[in-house]
Amino acid sequence: GAVVSQHPSWVICKSGTSVKIECRSLDFQATTMFWYRQFPKQSLMLMATSNEGSKATYEQGVEKDKFLINHASLTLSTLTVTSAHPEDSSFYICSARDRLQSGAYNSPLHFGNGTRLTVT
Amino acid sequence: AQTVTQSQPEMSVQEAETVTLSCTYDTSESDYYLFWYKQPPSRQMILVIRQEAYKQQNATENRFSVNFQKAAKSFSLKISDSQLGDAAMYFCAYRSPPGTYKYIFGTGTRLKVLA
Numbered sequence: 001g002a003v004v005s006q007h008p009s010w011v012i013c014k015s016g017t018s019v020k021i022e023c024r025s026l027d028f029q030a031t032t033m034f035w036y037r038q039f040p041k042q043s044l045m046l047m048a049t050s051n052e053g054s055k056a057t058y059e060q061g062v063e064k065d066k067f068l069i070n071h072a073s074l075t076l077s078t079l080t081v082t083s084a085h086p087e088d089s090s091f092y093i094c095s096a097r098d099r100l101q102s103g104a105y106n107s108p109l110h111f112g113n114g115t116r117l118t119v120t
Numbered sequence: 121a122q123t124v125t126q127s128q129p130e131m132s133v134q135e136a137e138t139v140t141l142s143c144t145y146d147t148s149e150s151d152y153y154l155f156w157y158k159q160p161p162s163r164q165m166i167l168v169i170r171q172e173a174y175k176q177q178n179a180t181e182n183r184f185s186v187n188f189q190k191a192a193k194s195f196s197l198k199i200s201d202s203q204l205g206d207a208a209m210y211f212c213a214y215r216s217p218p219g220t221y222k223y224i225f226g227t228g229t230r231l232k233v234l235a
Contacts (some may be wrong), residue, residue, distance in 0.1 A: 032221060043211060043225040044165075093165065099223055108155060109223065111165035 004031055004096050006112030013119055021029055021115045022077045023094030029074035030096035034109065035067075038091040047092075050077045074099065084119040091116050122147045126213050126226035133202045134234050140187075141197045143212030146170045149173075153215040154188070155193045158209040159228070161185045168210070171195065199231075 003026040008066075013019050021063035023033055031052050036044040039104045048069050067086075068080040081088055095109040123146045131141035145154070156168040162194055171188050178186050182218045183203075187196045212226040 034221070041228075042192075044223075046222060049222070059211045076134075076158045091163065093163075096164070107163075108170060109221070111157075112165045 002110045003093065004030075004110045004112040005025060005095055006115055007111060010116040010117060010120070013117070015085055015119055016083055018080055018082045019084055019117060021081075021092055021094075021117075023077045023079070023096065023112050025075045025096045025098075025110070028096075028110075029099040030077075031074065031099045032097045034079040034097075035069060035073060035077075036093045036095065038093060038114070040091075040119050044093060047079075056072045081117065084117070086119045089117055089119045122149070122214055122216065122224050124224050124226040125210055126210075126212055126229050128149075128229045129227070130232070131202075131229045132234055133199070135202055135204060137202055138198060138200045139202055139231065141231065143195045143197070143226055145193050145212070145224075146194065147193070147213050147214065147216075149216055154186075155213040155215065155223075156184070156186070156195075156197045157207075157211045157213055157225075158208045159211060160205075165211075168200045169197065178218050202233050204233050204235060207231055 005024045007022045016087045033050040035047045037047050038044050050069045050071040052071045058064050071077040093114040094112045125144045152173045154171045158166045158168050169179050169181045169184050183200045185198045195232050209228045209230050211228045214224045
Protein backbone atom coordinates (compact mmCIF):
# COMPACT_ATOMS: atom_id res chain seq x y z
CA GLY A 1 0.00 0.00 0.00
CA ALA A 2 0.82 3.72 0.11
CA VAL A 3 2.05 4.00 -3.46
CA VAL A 4 2.96 7.35 -4.96
CA SER A 5 3.29 7.47 -8.72
CA GLN A 6 5.33 10.20 -10.32
CA HIS A 7 5.25 10.86 -14.04
CA PRO A 8 7.28 11.20 -16.14
CA SER A 9 10.30 9.45 -14.69
CA TRP A 10 12.55 11.44 -16.97
CA VAL A 11 12.10 14.28 -19.41
CA ILE A 12 14.31 16.29 -21.71
CA CYS A 13 13.12 19.69 -22.83
CA LYS A 14 14.45 22.69 -24.64
CA SER A 15 15.32 25.88 -22.85
CA GLY A 16 12.34 28.22 -22.67
CA THR A 17 9.68 25.53 -22.70
CA SER A 18 7.54 24.38 -19.78
CA VAL A 19 7.39 20.92 -18.27
CA LYS A 20 4.68 19.44 -16.08
CA ILE A 21 5.38 16.70 -13.55
CA GLU A 22 2.54 14.74 -11.99
CA CYS A 23 2.43 13.20 -8.56
CA ARG A 24 -0.40 10.81 -7.77
CA SER A 25 -1.26 8.90 -4.63
CA LEU A 26 -2.63 5.63 -5.98
CA ASP A 27 -4.16 3.95 -2.95
CA PHE A 28 -4.66 6.71 -0.46
CA GLN A 29 -5.83 10.29 -0.28
CA ALA A 30 -3.22 12.93 0.25
CA THR A 31 -4.28 16.26 1.69
CA THR A 32 -0.68 17.37 1.60
CA MET A 33 2.04 16.71 -0.92
CA PHE A 34 5.60 17.93 -0.91
CA TRP A 35 7.93 18.71 -3.74
CA TYR A 36 11.67 18.24 -3.32
CA ARG A 37 14.62 18.92 -5.53
CA GLN A 38 17.75 16.83 -5.36
CA PHE A 39 21.02 17.86 -6.93
CA PRO A 40 23.62 15.21 -7.77
CA LYS A 41 25.16 13.72 -4.66
CA GLN A 42 23.21 16.10 -2.47
CA SER A 43 20.28 15.90 -0.16
CA LEU A 44 16.63 16.56 -0.80
CA MET A 45 15.70 20.21 -0.56
CA LEU A 46 12.08 21.04 0.11
CA MET A 47 10.71 23.35 -2.55
CA ALA A 48 7.09 23.68 -1.57
CA THR A 49 4.20 22.20 0.35
CA SER A 50 1.08 21.56 -1.65
CA ASN A 51 -2.30 21.46 0.08
CA GLU A 52 -5.39 20.20 -1.65
CA GLY A 53 -7.67 23.02 -2.66
CA SER A 54 -5.39 25.84 -1.59
CA LYS A 55 -2.27 27.65 -2.67
CA ALA A 56 1.07 26.01 -2.21
CA THR A 57 3.51 27.23 0.39
CA TYR A 58 6.94 27.83 -1.06
CA GLU A 59 10.24 27.66 0.74
CA GLN A 60 12.46 30.67 0.87
CA GLY A 61 14.35 31.17 -2.36
CA VAL A 62 11.98 29.14 -4.52
CA GLU A 63 10.36 31.18 -7.28
CA LYS A 64 6.60 30.76 -7.19
CA ASP A 65 6.12 31.92 -10.76
CA LYS A 66 8.72 29.54 -12.05
CA PHE A 67 7.62 26.44 -10.19
CA LEU A 68 3.85 26.35 -10.41
CA ILE A 69 2.16 23.87 -8.13
CA ASN A 70 -1.43 22.76 -8.39
CA HIS A 71 -3.11 20.33 -6.00
CA ALA A 72 -6.54 20.03 -7.52
CA SER A 73 -7.62 16.77 -5.91
CA LEU A 74 -6.81 14.52 -2.98
CA THR A 75 -4.77 12.27 -5.23
CA LEU A 76 -2.99 14.58 -7.64
CA SER A 77 -0.48 17.37 -7.40
CA THR A 78 1.39 18.82 -10.35
CA LEU A 79 4.61 20.78 -10.58
CA THR A 80 5.13 22.85 -13.71
CA VAL A 81 8.56 24.22 -14.42
CA THR A 82 7.91 27.27 -16.56
CA SER A 83 10.37 28.70 -19.05
CA ALA A 84 12.89 26.06 -18.12
CA HIS A 85 16.60 26.82 -18.19
CA PRO A 86 19.58 24.48 -17.99
CA GLU A 87 20.06 25.38 -14.32
CA ASP A 88 16.64 23.87 -13.63
CA SER A 89 18.00 20.49 -14.61
CA SER A 90 17.69 18.34 -11.54
CA PHE A 91 15.94 15.42 -9.94
CA TYR A 92 12.49 16.31 -8.62
CA ILE A 93 10.77 14.12 -6.05
CA CYS A 94 7.28 14.36 -4.68
CA SER A 95 6.00 12.89 -1.46
CA ALA A 96 2.59 12.60 0.08
CA ARG A 97 1.02 12.35 3.47
CA ASP A 98 -1.87 9.95 3.97
CA ARG A 99 -5.00 11.85 5.01
CA LEU A 100 -6.11 8.98 7.22
CA GLN A 101 -2.86 9.11 9.15
CA SER A 102 -3.13 12.80 9.87
CA GLY A 103 -3.46 12.05 13.57
CA ALA A 104 -0.36 9.91 13.65
CA TYR A 105 2.44 12.40 13.93
CA ASN A 106 5.13 9.87 13.38
CA SER A 107 3.60 8.65 10.14
CA PRO A 108 6.12 8.71 7.34
CA LEU A 109 5.97 10.39 4.00
CA HIS A 110 5.44 8.25 0.94
CA PHE A 111 7.72 9.14 -1.92
CA GLY A 112 7.38 8.96 -5.65
CA ASN A 113 10.15 7.56 -7.83
CA GLY A 114 11.25 11.00 -8.90
CA THR A 115 11.59 12.79 -12.22
CA ARG A 116 14.89 13.59 -13.83
CA LEU A 117 14.59 16.83 -15.76
CA THR A 118 17.22 17.78 -18.30
CA VAL A 119 16.96 21.16 -19.97
CA THR A 120 19.05 21.56 -23.10
CA ALA B 121 16.78 26.60 12.52
CA GLN B 122 17.02 22.86 12.61
CA THR B 123 19.90 21.14 10.88
CA VAL B 124 20.78 17.53 10.18
CA THR B 125 24.38 16.46 9.69
CA GLN B 126 25.69 13.21 8.28
CA SER B 127 29.45 13.35 8.53
CA GLN B 128 30.17 10.18 6.55
CA PRO B 129 29.76 10.74 2.80
CA GLU B 130 30.55 7.09 2.13
CA MET B 131 30.86 3.87 4.10
CA SER B 132 31.74 0.31 3.17
CA VAL B 133 30.86 -2.93 4.89
CA GLN B 134 31.51 -6.57 4.20
CA GLU B 135 28.50 -8.72 3.52
CA ALA B 136 27.13 -10.20 6.76
CA GLU B 137 28.99 -7.66 8.88
CA THR B 138 27.60 -4.77 10.88
CA VAL B 139 27.88 -1.09 10.03
CA THR B 140 26.81 2.08 11.81
CA LEU B 141 25.85 5.28 10.04
CA SER B 142 26.07 8.51 11.99
CA CYS B 143 23.62 11.37 12.18
CA THR B 144 23.52 14.40 14.41
CA TYR B 145 20.96 17.13 14.47
CA ASP B 146 20.38 20.47 16.04
CA THR B 147 17.04 21.67 17.35
CA SER B 148 15.56 23.65 20.18
CA GLU B 149 12.39 21.58 20.10
CA SER B 150 11.71 18.89 22.66
CA ASP B 151 9.14 16.97 20.64
CA TYR B 152 10.14 15.79 17.18
CA TYR B 153 10.58 12.74 15.03
CA LEU B 154 13.58 11.20 13.37
CA PHE B 155 13.72 8.92 10.38
CA TRP B 156 16.18 7.00 8.29
CA TYR B 157 15.36 6.71 4.60
CA LYS B 158 17.11 4.57 2.04
CA GLN B 159 17.50 5.61 -1.59
CA PRO B 160 18.71 2.75 -3.82
CA PRO B 161 19.81 3.29 -7.42
CA SER B 162 16.16 3.30 -8.45
CA ARG B 163 15.94 6.66 -6.58
CA GLN B 164 12.85 5.50 -4.71
CA MET B 165 12.94 6.79 -1.13
CA ILE B 166 12.16 3.96 1.27
CA LEU B 167 11.52 4.36 4.96
CA VAL B 168 13.92 2.25 6.99
CA ILE B 169 13.12 3.16 10.57
CA ARG B 170 11.61 5.95 12.66
CA GLN B 171 11.98 7.22 16.20
CA GLU B 172 9.84 9.48 18.33
CA ALA B 173 11.91 11.84 20.45
CA TYR B 174 9.77 11.27 23.54
CA LYS B 175 10.51 7.56 23.50
CA GLN B 176 13.66 6.51 25.31
CA GLN B 177 13.63 3.03 23.82
CA ASN B 178 15.60 2.71 20.63
CA ALA B 179 13.59 1.68 17.59
CA THR B 180 14.37 -1.59 15.84
CA GLU B 181 13.19 -3.06 12.56
CA ASN B 182 14.59 -6.50 11.90
CA ARG B 183 18.27 -5.97 11.00
CA PHE B 184 18.03 -2.22 11.45
CA SER B 185 18.26 -0.46 14.78
CA VAL B 186 19.02 3.01 16.00
CA ASN B 187 21.02 4.46 18.83
CA PHE B 188 19.09 7.54 19.85
CA GLN B 189 20.89 9.84 22.24
CA LYS B 190 18.58 12.78 22.80
CA ALA B 191 20.89 14.81 24.99
CA ALA B 192 23.69 14.45 22.49
CA LYS B 193 21.28 14.96 19.57
CA SER B 194 22.59 11.88 17.91
CA PHE B 195 20.64 9.33 15.89
CA SER B 196 22.82 6.60 14.40
CA LEU B 197 21.63 3.68 12.31
CA LYS B 198 23.04 0.20 12.79
CA ILE B 199 22.65 -2.37 10.06
CA SER B 200 23.37 -5.92 11.15
CA ASP B 201 24.11 -8.86 8.88
CA SER B 202 24.55 -6.51 5.93
CA GLN B 203 23.22 -7.70 2.61
CA LEU B 204 24.04 -6.68 -0.93
CA GLY B 205 20.57 -5.18 -1.21
CA ASP B 206 21.40 -2.75 1.57
CA ALA B 207 23.68 -0.83 -0.75
CA ALA B 208 22.12 2.60 -1.20
CA MET B 209 22.20 6.21 -0.09
CA TYR B 210 20.92 6.59 3.43
CA PHE B 211 19.37 9.83 4.55
CA CYS B 212 18.71 10.85 8.10
CA ALA B 213 15.65 13.08 8.44
CA TYR B 214 14.20 15.28 11.14
CA ARG B 215 10.59 16.27 11.42
CA SER B 216 9.31 18.98 13.68
CA PRO B 217 6.28 18.61 15.99
CA PRO B 218 2.61 18.33 15.05
CA GLY B 219 1.27 21.03 12.80
CA THR B 220 3.97 20.77 10.24
CA TYR B 221 5.23 18.00 8.05
CA LYS B 222 8.44 19.66 7.03
CA TYR B 223 11.25 17.19 6.83
CA ILE B 224 14.87 18.24 6.98
CA PHE B 225 17.22 15.77 5.38
CA GLY B 226 20.90 15.24 5.96
CA THR B 227 23.32 15.12 3.04
CA GLY B 228 23.30 11.35 2.96
CA THR B 229 25.75 8.50 3.37
CA ARG B 230 26.46 6.18 0.49
CA LEU B 231 26.73 2.62 1.76
CA LYS B 232 28.64 0.06 -0.24
CA VAL B 233 28.29 -3.61 0.60
CA LEU B 234 31.24 -5.75 -0.40
CA ALA B 235 30.71 -9.39 -1.34
